Amino acid sequence: MTRPPTLTGTEPPAALRGPEFDVKRSVDLLFKGVEAFMALLLVAMVVMVLGNVILRYGFDTGISASEELSRTAFVWLTFIGAVVATREGTHLGVDSLLRRLSRKGQLAMVFVSETIVLICCVLMFQGTWLQHAVNASTASLITGMPVIWLFGILYVTSAGMIVLILHKLWRIATGQASDKDIFGASHDHPEGDAL
Numbered sequence: 001m002t003r004p005p006t007l008t009g010t011e012p013p014a015a016l017r018g019p020e021f022d023v024k025r026s027v028d029l030l031f032k033g034v035e036a037f038m039a040l041l042l043v044a045m046v047v048m049v050l051g052n053v054i055l056r057y058g059f060d061t062g063i064s065a066s067e068e069l070s071r072t073a074f075v076w077l078t079f080i081g082a083v084v085a086t087r088e089g090t091h092l093g094v095d096s097l098l099r100r101l102s103r104k105g106q107l108a109m110v111f112v113s114e115t116i117v118l119i120c121c122v123l124m125f126q127g128t129w130l131q132h133a134v135n136a137s138t139a140s141l142i143t144g145m146p147v148i149w150l151f152g153i154l155y156v157t158s159a160g161m162i163v164l165i166l167h168k169l170w171r172i173a174t175g176q177a178s179d180k181d182i183f184g185a186s187h188d189h190p191e192g193d194a195l
Contacts, residue, residue: 034084041077045070068142072150079153083160089184098182106182111172118165125158 048066056062085091098106128151135148171177 031084031087034080038077038080038084041073041080045073045077048073065143068140075150076153079157082157083164086161086164089180091184093184095183107172107177110177110182111169114165114169114172118162118169121158121161121165124154125162128152128154128158 048063048070052062052066082091098109101109131151132148135151136146138147139145140147140150168177168181171181
């Protein structure tokens with residue numbers, strides 16, 4: 001059964017929507033929230049660093065905690081960004097060999113690559129878990145907050161990437177992989193042109 005086009009061309013009519021459509025919409029909405037949170041982290045970093053610079057050079061004072069908190073925000077921004085980049089397929093990669101392989105060869109290479117990344121994510125989660133008690137009982141020097149607030153983001157990053165990688169591996173294993181699953185964001189540029 002073919003789906004009739006809608007005004008926007010992206011959303012099927014309500015009668016034809018299935019549970020997979022609702023899941024995709026929910027995940028899209030979740031990632032919009034994640035991107036908004038990343039923007040808030042970036043704004044907080046700018047305000048803390050700029051405010052501290054103005055206070056130091058203009059008024060010969062400063063807020064000690066702003067340096068540590070902006071560093072924590074930067075770490076969170078980086079690691080949350082890794083999850084978003086995994087979803088969008090924008091991590092750095094060299095695909096010159098991959099593009100020369102047959103479709104089956106491409107799928108096999110991506111499957112092996114994603115499996116290696118999956119193992120690294122599992123190890124990252126496990127390492128964070130093993131260090132949790134130490135990080136939860138160690139206070140940072142300036143703010144006194146437990147350093148698990150800094151290192152705990154690895155739970156979010158590794159768990160998010162594990163879910164996304166398992167989904168991609170499932171798509172490859174069931175024959176549903178698209179060019180975006182294989183080449184990531186560069187699938188729009190067949191010759192690998194710079195974006």
